Amino acid sequence: MxxxxxxxxxxxxxxxxxxxxxxxxxxxxxxxxxxxxxxxISVYLDETWIYQNGASIHRWVHDTDPKSNPTKIKSEGSRFTILHAGCSTGSLDGCNNFLNSKNNDRDYHKAMDGTIFQNWVVNQLIPALAKWNQKCVVLLDNALYHSVQLDKPPTCCSKKCEMQEWFFKHSNEFDKKFSKKQLWNLIKPFRNNRKKDI
Structure with a gap:
């Protein structure tokens, strides 16, 4: 608990x-x-995955039956990541998005990113919600690509050149001879202000 x-x-x-x-x-x-x-209306959205031939890595086997544990297993085929939204009345029309995951990573989240998610929200989810004449609340989990921060300040682990580039982009004056630690001390207030705004 x-x-x-x-x-x-x-x-x-x-x-x-x-x-x-x-x-x-x-x-x-x-x-x-x-x-x-x-x-x-509560609208829920999430991602999941499916294999073209079904998942064959795990299956029910019996110790006493040799036929239940085959030596050759058919390939799972391509994996697709599915992004969709639904509510109490079912799935929303026009919100299905199937992505062909070309990488072999078992984590299907790696097929998604902030750009793909944002395009789906703008081009599919919002038009589907606009068809309703009712207020709605959209519920989603906190996957990294659901909340992409624009113009994110560097972290203490960022490279010195990244910190300098960020300062230059924002027209903030700094001494080019500053060490990484000195640059980080200048960046910290910007990060803290961002957290307060959120």
Whole structure:
């Protein structure tokens, strides 16, 4: 459940971990939104995958039956990543997106990126939602490509040349002789301000 047993002011209390608090906060906000708007439609979107010939890596086998464990396994074929949206009445028309995953990585998320997702939202999801004359709320998970930050400031792990390039792009003055640590100290306030704005 994510509880910690911690002593506070001489008393022992249970504290929820941050990710549990975030989930509870989300659920409360979502329920308030649903209760405050009449006829609000909840639209859910997500990605999944499917193999052309089905997944053959795992199958039910029996130790006593040699035929149930074949020596030759048919290839799974191409993998497709599916992006779709749906609500209580079913899938949204015109929101299906099938991507042929050309890489062999088992993680289907690597077939997606922020550009593909943004194009799908602009060209398929928004037009599908515009056909309704009702308010709707779109629910999605926090996959990296669902929230791409534009013009993201460098991190402390960025290369020195990347930090300098970012400063030059934003017309911020800095000494070219600055070390990476000095540049990072100048960047930190920009990153902190971005977090407050979000």
């Amino acid at each position: 994510g509880y910690k047993h911690r002593e506070v002011n001489g008393r022992k209390i249970l504290c929820e971990q941050k990710h549990v608090v975030a989930k509870i906060t989300f659920l409360r906000t979502y329920l308030q939104l649903i209760n405050s708007c009449e006829n609000l």
